[in-house]
Amino acid sequence: MNYDYLVVGQGIAGTTLAWHLHRSGRKVLIVNDSSRPSASMVAAGIFNPLTGRKLVKTWMADELFPYALDFYGGLETELQARFLYLMNMYRPYRSVEEQNNYLAQTAEPGIAQYVLDRPADLSYNDFLNARYGGLEVTGSGWVDLPVFLLKSREYFIRHELYRESLFDPNDMVLLDDAVEWQGLRIGKVILCQGVDARDNSLFNWLPFAPVKGQLLEVKIDEFPAEKIVNQGIFILPDKSGTHKVGATYSWHDLDWETTEEGRQYLEEKLKGLLKVPYQIINQRAGIRPSSKDRRPMIGFHPQFQQIGVFNGLGTKGVTLAPYFAGNFVEYMEKGKDLNSLVNIGRYFSLYYQ
Ligand SMILES: Cc1cc2nc3c(=O)[nH]c(=O)nc-3n(C[C@H](O)[C@H](O)[C@H](O)COP(=O)(O)OP(=O)(O)OC[C@H]3O[C@@H](n4cnc5c(N)ncnc54)[C@H](O)[C@@H]3O)c2cc1C
Numbered sequence: 001m002n003y004d005y006l007v008v009g010q011g012i013a014g015t016t017l018a019w020h021l022h023r024s025g026r027k028v029l030i031v032n033d034s035s036r037p038s039a040s041m042v043a044a045g046i047f048n049p050l051t052g053r054k055l056v057k058t059w060m061a062d063e064l065f066p067y068a069l070d071f072y073g074g075l076e077t078e079l080q081a082r083f084l085y086l087m088n089m090y091r092p093y094r095s096v097e098e099q100n101n102y103l104a105q106t107a108e109p110g111i112a113q114y115v116l117d118r119p120a121d122l123s124y125n126d127f128l129n130a131r132y133g134g135l136e137v138t139g140s141g142w143v144d145l146p147v148f149l150l151k152s153r154e155y156f157i158r159h160e161l162y163r164e165s166l167f168d169p170n171d172m173v174l175l176d177d178a179v180e181w182q183g184l185r186i187g188k189v190i191l192c193q194g195v196d197a198r199d200n201s202l203f204n205w206l207p208f209a210p211v212k213g214q215l216l217e218v219k220i221d222e223f224p225a226e227k228i229v230n231q232g233i234f235i236l237p238d239k240s241g242t243h244k245v246g247a248t249y250s251w252h253d254l255d256w257e258t259t260e261e262g263r264q265y266l267e268e269k270l271k272g273l274l275k276v277p278y279q280i281i282n283q284r285a286g287i288r289p290s291s292k293d294r295r296p297m298i299g300f301h302p303q304f305q306q307i308g309v310f311n312g313l314g315t316k317g318v319t320l321a322p323y324f325a326g327n328f329v330e331y332m333e334k335g336k337d338l339n340s341l342v343n344i345g346r347y348f349s350l351y352y353q
Helices: 012-023 061-079 096-105 145-158 194-199 260-273 317-334 344-351
Strands: 003-008 028-032 084-086 089-092 134-137 141-143 162-164 172-174 179-181 184-191 211-219 228-231 233-237 243-246 279-288 297-300 307-311
Touching: 003 012, 012 028, 012 061, 012 145, 012 307, 012 317, 061 084, 061 145, 061 317, 145 162, 194 279, 194 307, 211 260, 233 260, 243 260, 260 279, 297 317, 297 344, 307 317
Parallel strands: 003 028, 003 184, 028 162, 089 228, 184 307
Antiparallel strands: 084 141, 089 134, 172 179, 179 184, 211 243, 211 279, 228 233, 233 243, 297 307
């Protein structure tokens, strides 16, 4: 066997999977076409244990968050780079009613562990319409994904684990217990193609429900840079003194182009939240590879056990990818269970329809 695994795609899915396989001592080759668009290169990279208007604890937060912090933190040391930023999230209340609801919710221990028990931050008062004060969520932050992905790629290239190329599934010859590809014999091929998986006949039967998203990059003079602000939209301080503002969610016009409609939506929200002027510097768009039930889609093809998929990371790739890449590798290498809520076995009936 030339390689134990071929990993197709080097977004967060392919990168986290390749790290786990490489660390477990397996021989891995990553093939990625970096000229194709990647959601991971557009994403804000935020992780946030309490989400939505209703302050809901995100799925498996208690397991996923410590795992992700450990994973990215360990790689920062190994790659001698900085890409993990722990940052509390300031959530200004929209009304007295919302303030009361949030405070009542924070009495629940599962929520309380992620809320700071201290008076609202006054440093934002000059910048935000936040006359009711706000709540501070802890355990949140962001990962600078372009830095994480590019530093990982440099490592993979140095260790001859990376090939820059477009992968064509038709180049594969499926053998009984392996795959032949471009003259190489490979144990398993794992497709980590993000939304491009919809064009791959091996897995296009999975129920993808892609969501387009857009962000603005803005400059707001002297706006504090210590926290992520979140009220319907987020304002994320970037390293360069600018702020990212996002995001939009759209289930139609699934292309990678920015739109006037997207800009207007974000600006409307931003104007409602800010008391001070801002300047738009850039606008970006991407497509989140979401699934119908909003859970990752991981596992092996029902007919071809040498071909796997790691996809469906949706809106939360930053926290889902490290944990479930680890779960997938333990499943493949040690025969441990793959969480049934992410295993594509739940959709096999669609394949056989
Ligand atoms: C606007 C926006 C904001 C977001 N904000 C956040 C956030 O704050 N926090 C968060 O956790 N998530 C966020 N997300 C979601 C996040 O981006 C995704 O969950 C994640 O990036 C998905 O990663 P992936 O590796 O599956 O896909 P991708 O990043 O799209 O990677 C797929 C890779 O496969 C490669 N590829 C595909 N086909 C081939 C082929 N045939 N040959 C070779 N290479 C191929 C592509 O080049 C690409 O590099 C956001 C997304 C968007 C669009």
